Amino acid sequence: MCGIFGAVAREGDVSGALLEGLRRLEYRGYDSAGLAVVTTRGDLEVRRAEGRLAALAARLRESSFGGSASVGIGHTRWATHGAPVERNAHPHRDCGGELVVVHNGIIENYLDLRRDLAARGHRFASETDTEVLAHLVEENLKAGAGGPADAGALARAVHVSLAGVRGAYALVVLSRSHPHTLVAARADVPLCLGLARDATYCASDVPAFLDRTREVIFLHNGEVAEITAGGYALRRLEGERVERAPTRIDWDAAAVERGGYPHFMLKEIHEQPDVLAAAAFDRLDEARGDVRFEDPLFDDDERWRKVSRIDLVACGSALHAGFVGRFYFERLARLPAQADFASEYRYRAPLPADGALFLAISQSGETADTLGAAREAARRGLPVAAIVNAVGSTLWREAHGVVGTHAGPEVGVAATKTFLAQLVALYLLAIRAGRARGALTVEQGRSRIHDLRALRAHLGALLEGQTRAAIARIAEREKDAKGFLFLGRGLQYPIALEGALKLKEISYLHAEGYPAGEMKHGPIALVEKALPVVALATSSPLLEKTFTNMQEVRARGGKLIAICSRGEAAASEVADEVLEVPAVPEDLAPLVNVIPLQLLAYEIARLRGCDIDMPRNLAKSVTVE
Numbered sequence: 001m002c003g004i005f006g007a008v009a010r011e012g013d014v015s016g017a018l019l020e021g022l023r024r025l026e027y028r029g030y031d032s033a034g035l036a037v038v039t040t041r042g043d044l045e046v047r048r049a050e051g052r053l054a055a056l057a058a059r060l061r062e063s064s065f066g067g068s069a070s071v072g073i074g075h076t077r078w079a080t081h082g083a084p085v086e087r088n089a090h091p092h093r094d095c096g097g098e099l100v101v102v103h104n105g106i107i108e109n110y111l112d113l114r115r116d117l118a119a120r121g122h123r124f125a126s127e128t129d130t131e132v133l134a135h136l137v138e139e140n141l142k143a144g145a146g147g148p149a150d151a152g153a154l155a156r157a158v159h160v161s162l163a164g165v166r167g168a169y170a171l172v173v174l175s176r177s178h179p180h181t182l183v184a185a186r187a188d189v190p191l192c193l194g195l196a197r198d199a200t201y202c203a204s205d206v207p208a209f210l211d212r213t214r215e216v217i218f219l220h221n222g223e224v225a226e227i228t229a230g231g232y233a234l235r236r237l238e239g240e241r242v243e244r245a246p247t248r249i250d251w252d253a254a255a256v257e258r259g260g261y262p263h264f265m266l267k268e269i270h271e272q273p274d275v276l277a278a279a280a281f282d283r284l285d286e287a288r289g290d291v292r293f294e295d296p297l298f299d300d301d302e303r304w305r306k307v308s309r310i311d312l313v314a315c316g317s318a319l320h321a322g323f324v325g326r327f328y329f330e331r332l333a334r335l336p337a338q339a340d341f342a343s344e345y346r347y348r349a350p351l352p353a354d355g356a357l358f359l360a361i362s363q364s365g366e367t368a369d370t371l372g373a374a375r376e377a378a379r380r381g382l383p384v385a386a387i388v389n390a391v392g393s394t395l396w397r398e399a400h401g402v403v404g405t406h407a408g409p410e411v412g413v414a415a416t417k418t419f420l421a422q423l424v425a426l427y428l429l430a431i432r433a434g435r436a437r438g439a440l441t442v443e444q445g446r447s448r449i450h451d452l453r454a455l456r457a458h459l460g461a462l463l464e465g466q467t468r469a470a471i472a473r474i475a476e477r478e479k480d481a482k483g484f485l486f487l488g489r490g491l492q493y494p495i496a497l498e499g500a501l502k503l504k505e506i507s508y509l510h511a512e513g514y515p516a517g518e519m520k521h522g523p524i525a526l527v528e529k530a531l532p533v534v535a536l537a538t539s540s541p542l543l544e545k546t547f548t549n550m551q552e553v554r555a556r557g558g559k560l561i562a563i564c565s566r567g568e569a570a571a572s573e574v575a576d577e578v579l580e581v582p583a584v585p586e587d588l589a590p591l592v593n594v595i596p597l598q599l600l601a602y603e604i605a606r607l608r609g610c611d612i613d614m615p616r617n618l619a620k621s622v623t624v625e
């Protein structure tokens with residue numbers, strides 16, 4: 001939610017870098033965008049525009065900055081307080097036009113702060129919570145000793161200002177009188193620094209500067225950074241100095257480009273065979289029929305034997321992966337497992353169980369509800385493990401043990417390759433737990449590893465085969481349907497949920513995912529010709545029962561699209577349209593079956609003219625409750 005970016009260079013103009021950085025962060029919010037720089041003439045100039053970044057770029061072409069600038073900040077907004085209009089766009093100014101602030105997060109006590117500041121004569125130009133920060137720093141900068149020559153004055157003013165602020169924030173302050181410094185701070189919202197030879201960057205996420213440097217400092221909660229072209233100084237809010245070695249990020253810079261695909265989502269769908277390999281293959285130990293993780297937490301057999309229950313907790317697609325994970329732990333490791341919405345779990349006061357393991361799943365590692373649930377679990381004394389894609393993210397750092405999904409950066413707002421990588425990580429963890437607990441023999445472990453290796457070719461074949469043409473045909477026919485129903489049983493039920501979520505979020509069509517056997521208890525009333533029903537009917541011991549549910553749809557005039565294993569003849573007799581997928585072992589079918597559903601959502605959204613990578617009202621990383 002909101003992307004922030006700042007740059008201080010030794011020389012040259014940073015406005016191009018700022019726009020480019022914002023472009024790479026636009027997936028975080030796209031209600032409005034803005035830039036501010038201090039020019040070599042000493043002017044603090046601000047440009048803002050409602051809507052997408054393209055509108056800001058156009059504004060800059062009409063009205064460029066009055067000179068070159070080696071320091072600046074930018075913001076792309078996902079609106080919380082105040083409508084998505086230009087006056088609420090960041091950067092926000094103080095009264096005197098002396099400084100500007102960009103912010104991601106929510107200032108909880110902003111109304112009190114605003115009232116006090118207004119009583120002291122401050123004038124507000126927006127409805128945002130952020131603007132109080134600009135006025136607070138303004139006051140404390142004036143009150144503090146030292147003028148422009150006092151390099152530390154701005155950082156001190158930020159320190160003092162934040163003492164009275166409650167809430168979650170990542171923020172960056174730029175001041176006209178301190179044109180060689182940016183001051184950044186973080187509490188519960190991600191912020192990192194990129195260290196290059198001739199410039200220093202700060203951003204909400206690494207891809208913003210990945211083409212300029214791979215040396216990254218992740219700020220921790222309660223830290224303030226004073227950033228100059230030559231580096232940075234880090235302090236805790238209480239004042240004590242912090243030293244931290246940079247993390248080297250090995251993501252490929254090209255991964256954050258579309259690489260010839262019309263949309264990131266399509267590119268990311270096509271990356272899935274390689275993502276499977278990256279998430280799994282180096283961890284497979286054929287000789288022992290087992291899996292080896294980098295984090296010692298997962299390698300301790302004794303520890304696994306003592307685990308009595310797994311609490312899988314996540315949001316959105318990651319939770320759907322968790323629903324699949326529940327089956328994996330129960331089947332492969334004979335380990336009781338439950339999966340829950342993070343936003344519910346954290347306030348439900350779940351009963352503690354001796355030996356329970358909390359397992360959070362998150363692409364970004366920054367989702368506020370998932371972090372809140374993980375912290376609540378830790379507070380109750382549970383060990384917290386996490387499956388995370390974003391290296392160095394908050395969840396990554398706070399969990400007691402982490403399985404990285406190695407999917408690389410995902411830019412499309414709809415999760416695709418990271419969902420698959422989460423399924424892979426859960427499957428691997430369940431094998432590990434199964435081997436450690438004696439629920440899987442060496443031979444059984446080997447056979448599952450073998451299946452996983454073979455899956456890469458199946459995913460590749462699915463993406464290159466005829467399925468795409470069949471999906472395009474269905475999409476053309478159903479793009480104006482009144483809604484969709486997705487049905488599945490067992491392991492396929494979470495995939496029905498995921499198929500419905502993909503369609504909803506990028507095409508704005510109503511869609512529901514339902515357990516096929518439960519449909520007769522209500523949703524069957526929806527069935528009619530205008531409601532396409534997608535049935536997940538690949539090989540499984542429950543297939544006959546799924547066929548029965550498909551017959552129930554057909555008997556009521558419903559239009560049936562079936563996802564079936566290649567060679568599954570019965571399906572063609574029941575369904576109006578069959579999408580064939582490679583036949584794979586039942587436990588791996590979720591990784592295969594989700595792909596046609598991702599493509600179906602993509603094609604329908606494309607035909608409906610929707611903004612696929614940046615759907616309305618959404619943001620990639622949900623850092624507010």
Ligand code: AGP
Nearest residue numbers: 316317318362363364367414415
């Ligand atoms: C999926 O397509 C969504 N954009 C969303 O549901 C997402 O999975 C959810 O917000 C969780 O995000 P996380 O994995 O970064 O925690």
